[in-house]
Amino acid sequence: MFPQLELLLPRVAKPVQYVGGELNAQLGDWDSAVVRWALMYPDAYEVGLPNQGVQILYEVLNERPDTLAERCYAVWPDLEALMREHGVPAFTVDGHRPLGAFDLLGISFSTELGYTNMLTSLDLAGIPLHAVDRGVDHPVVVAGGHAAFNPEPIAAFVDVAALGDGEEIVGDITDVVREWKAQGRPGGRRELLLRLAATEGCYVPSLYAVTYAQDGGIAAVEPVDERVPRTVTKRTTTDLDSWPYPKAPLVPLAETVHERASVEIFRGCTRGCRFCQAGMITRPVRERTLAGIGEMVDASVRATGFDEVGLLSLSSADHSEIADITKGLADRYEGTNTSLSLPSTRVDAFNIDLAKEISRNGRRSGLTFAPEGGSERIRRVINKMVSEEDLIRTVSEAFGQGWRQVKLYFMCGLPTEEDSDVLEIAGMAHRVIRAGREASGRNDVRCTISIGGFVPKPHTPFQWAAQCHPDVVDDRLRQLRAAVNSDRKLARNIGMRYHDGKPSLIEGLLARGDRRVGAVIERVWRDGGRFDGWSEHFSYERWTAAATAELEPSGVSMEWYTTRERGQSEILPWDHLDSGLEREWLWDDWQEALAGREQDDCRWTPCFDCGVCPSTGTDIEVGPSGTALLPLAVVNPISSRPADSAHGGVDPGG
């Protein structure tokens, strides 16, 4: 259907994002494929294309001989309006086929703020918004990603939530669909959903009945069929070396948020930061080996031409062989203008040798650290054990070695937080500038403090916590700005970036909501809600009005879902979804947090029984791997010889 779309493209902004055709894009044969997936990232192309989850599943599925996967992203409102006017359905960017023609529509949710965009795509595709209204020919809508660990707010719209690592579960789902189709689709859609519900890691919301108690809480969550398990446990991919995806990362034609190749150097994190959902739900730690990383970096650089390789994980400097990895890669790419980046680095795991290796062959950007909390006390509460002395020492050394800028990330609105905890951020920033000037002998050092509102997330020790009201967050940030500016001479070297706290409250509603929140999402979408992760499109008033209209008849409210602290015995909407963590351990850790006591990292200290390894049948996989990074000869396909202009007519075959 590209010809239909092509007529609309000259009339929209950045049409290149809708045409596909990126380097390393794949277009499988439609007719010979038995199971066809559309994979969606429910945000703009520039955000969605670099997403590693989608790229991994795209390759894994397309490698299967009988399976095809195409990608799609959210369309901006200008194209949406034209598509409605001209009757053009939601499409994939690879084959430009209508989403409704696929067997499965997989949607990866990194954040809850993509929910309204899912509804736009379903609607544009002509797929009924409500799973219950779908027939045997409609695609099975599968939600994945971190937000799928509490899919209850979107339970009405999705058929399946896939919990945990996607590499293997997409194959299992494909097998179930293939077999059902080969048998002539017995029992229709309901039989297919029952079979999927019996597949490890697949949660089918429509096969569970939720009842509510007088106090507004959940009374019970019951499977409606004996083939449906009472709890669904997440999937965990072990031995990352055997899953070296993406092998050929997509190279976008349009500009995107991350212009680099990314290699995931380990998955999972046991630092135990209590606010961090990613760290909790991706346990245990599984490292890729030095040799495996080296091969992936080489393949990525060759396949893409990117000049930067990001070594991704939740805390990259924590890889047990990180020094060998960075030194080895810096040696290998010496003189090639290929730079490395470590997007998530801890102050205490950081050292200057590492930073020097990373910047040896390319651009020296600023250094970024995330102390997360302004005071020692609040950092104990959140279990982010970074001392201010460590930070100042690290920063001084960096400034002494030629760096000119550091960025510091914090959160505001953390449990037990008081004004004074936030105001200490100002003192920390002042010390950074003083230390930087002293170490560098220059006045032009810079420190940027970036502050986000804290949102309590499911499957973390803070899942019971009261979310801080945005008015309180905004007030603390106003006070912080005044405190930063109290010393003019230091303040001129300090930048402060924060967004207002209102979107965080909505994220909180969606993160810890139950099925009743689905009506709020739908009303917001019907009232024009789109791209809620973008401040220019987000409307707080639209969300609060919809929440009032849809929730109050049930006796609950925005406040009930967000700023209310939960008790130990309350049934949480996601209690029947098992991330591996023992509920009791989470509660104990929440109590430890309230008492201001920290918890160690089990990679280097004894197990503290969070429950993941026994319940998911996994174990920590860390080095030393006993492998080495082999130097690679840089192959240069173009020989060096003088220009010979005498011959012509060569065909590059492109």
Add this chain to the structure above:
Amino acid sequence: MARVRPGEAANPAAPTVVRVRLRFAKRGRLRFLSHRDVARSFERAVRRAGVPVAHSHGFSPHPRLSWIGAAPTGAASEAEYVEIGLTRPVDPAELAIALDSALPEGIDILAAAVAEGASLAERIDASRWVTELPGVDPELLRTAVAALLAETSVVVERLTPSGRRQIDVRAALVHAEVGTDPATSGVSPSTGTAASPVCATMATVVRQTTPAVRPDDVLGALDVVAGLVPPVPAKATRMAQGLLDHRGDLADPLGSDRVTTRA
């Protein structure tokens, strides 16, 4: 080059010893690439292809690619030009083949030549375009074009990054003629663009001006003189760039020593 400060690594950029000029096409759905998108694709392709490209100095080294007169977003082209600075001499044909296979399908290298003599900018002062207008009656278009050519000045307004600009389309328009069938006007017919069986085509030669007169501006001028508005978006393809000779033909900017890589 600035002196290297203590604690900062020197940028070991090798100097440019030779430049190669390339003619390339922007085709099919890749016509929706903006110039920045094309530039990024080339920067990555030179790395993938192992082209010994020279880099700028400093702490954000950039590959030395020089562009001239890029076709606008949405316009296809058979005649875009770029000059690449190299750190060692290479066979331009070999470079063209390697680069072509490293570029996405739809950006296709057509010819290459070692840069000699006058600069590309000195070798280009006009473009030849073919514009397909699905749903437009060729007779109506012929009348509108005649009306445009009969004027000495037709001004359209365009929003540019530097504000609203008045552009005299007629002054830059060297030649315009109407055809009826894309197949006979020298451009391959686009697949399925025509929503209606009627499709007029227009061939134009436009002198390089600042700001450049784009195919859309010519259509704007046809609206001004004759009220002609295409029912669906037109599709323009740049067929050639070069120096305008006295017969109205464009001389190939790569000159006689070019290496063609494609029939």
